[in-house]
Amino acid sequence: MENINTLQESEDQDLYEHLNIVVDKGQSLLRIDKFLMHRVENASRSRIQNAIEAENVLVNKKPVKSSYKIKPADEISIVFPHPPRDTEVYPEDIPIDIVYEDQDLLIVNKSAGMVVHPGFNNYTGTLVNALAFHFEQLPHLPGNEGRPGLVHRIDKDTSGLLLISKNEITMTKLAKQFFDHSITRKYIALAWGDIAENGTVTGYIGRSAKNRIIMDNYDDEEKGKWSVTHYTVLERLGYVTLISCQLETGRTHQIRAHMKHIGHPLFNDANYGGDKILKGTTFNKYKQFVQNCFNILPRQALHAQTLGFIHPTTRTYMEFEAPLPADFDEALSKWRNYIVQAPE
Structure with missing residues (x-):
């Protein structure tokens, strides 16, 4: 055999x-x-x-x-590529932000709070339900049974760009690019702490032994899958730092787990400890300021900003960029104003 x-x-x-x-x-x-x-x-x-x-x-x-x-x-x-595991996807008329679309694929700018694919406790209201409605307005395409093909995913409370295939051959070719790590993916994140310099985080990402809903970064290859995140400092804002993260691999919660691992959890990331005041002063005015920022940005400060790939049909490189959503942009503006007004 x-x-x-x-x-x-x-x-x-x-x-x-x-x-x-x-x-x-x-x-x-x-x-x-x-x-x-x-x-x-x-x-x-x-x-x-x-x-x-x-x-x-x-x-x-x-x-x-x-x-x-x-x-x-x-x-x-x-x-x-794996087909979706769900046997039934109900089309729903949910507004979605389609950045680009052609006969083979589309790029969606997903809003924070939207689940990508139906699953436990989330059988409706997902991006796939919305795409199924959108695809009903298009000609039937052999190989995808009228359903959009997920090539990758981002977390529910992460905003930004997603690549969707519209037929099997496109999905197969794009899956190969993801497998080869040749897709360009850059995220914008706001992390706790004053990050001194640019760097790279590596390790084996796997489920946490203490909390199964989060991931940990291990040194042991038996405990997870190899992962690489490169981060670049964009702007220092005192107690937080705006960074760009480029993924070399794409593991579950990769950026969130990596930033926690190096002591800089993402701002307001509840699962990874970023929803507490981790840096700063003890003044009540500061505590109220941070709480106001949490209220403005009620999720982890992570946005899938840039997505680049070789188009499976034209063979040309395409790159897309999504601006920061309003909640992230407003919280960032508040931090900038705070730093300007803060006493020396």
């Missing part, structure tokens, strides 16, 4: 899978598409051929065509 290993990697660890197959020494010559149809669970012929066309199927580290005939001891590597 072939040796088959499955690896799932993504922000939510269920958007695409990576399969490695070592062909058995007794295997006779056979077209790779036919071979994979019988070796990969729940893989239709179109799904396999789309993966081959997108160059997501490698044999001995090189892309091949559907007509390639596998040989004994060939090493096959495949990246598949």
Whole structure:
């Protein structure tokens, strides 16, 4: 029997899978598409051929065509996008901010507070419900059953750009770019503390042993998945710092967990301790100022500002930028005013 290993990697660890197959020494010559149809669970012929066309199927580290005939001891590597697990998505007429759209994909500027995909306790009111309504107004597209294809996700209370595929081949090609970490993703964040200089946080991100709803950064590869965040100081505001974070990997809560790990939790990030006054003075006036900022920005100060990728059809690089939403911008303005007025 072939040796088959499955690896799932993504922000939510269920958007695409990576399969490695070592062909058995007794295997006779056979077209790779036919071979994979019988070796990969729940893989239709179109799904396999789309993966081959997108160059997501490698044999001995090189892309091949559907007509390639596998040989004994060939090493096959495949990246598949996962379809949504939910069997029913109800279209809802919910306003969404579509930044860009063509026949293959669209870019959405998600508002804070909106859940991306239906799940436990969030079966309606999600971005996917809104997209399902939007897609009902479009021609039926083979391969996606009229539903938008999530290529990645951002947290409920994080605002910013999301990339959505409109057909299977586009989803397959984009999933490969995410898997290869070639997508450009930059976030703007407000973090507690005076961050001295630019830096990089690395480690293995996995579920916290003490609190399963948050992630921890570990040194042990057995406890999580490798993660890399590069951060750049944009503006120092006394007790908080405005930073830009560029993701090299995309793990669940990656920026939030990494900034907490280095002692600079994101401003008003309740799950990671940022909803307390971590830096500053003991004066009541200051405490009231911070509370006012919390009220203005009632969520973690994190915005997915920049998204860049190679368009699967045109092969050209595209980059989009979303301005700071009103709540983040207003809280930031208050901090700037506070620093100007603060005594030396």
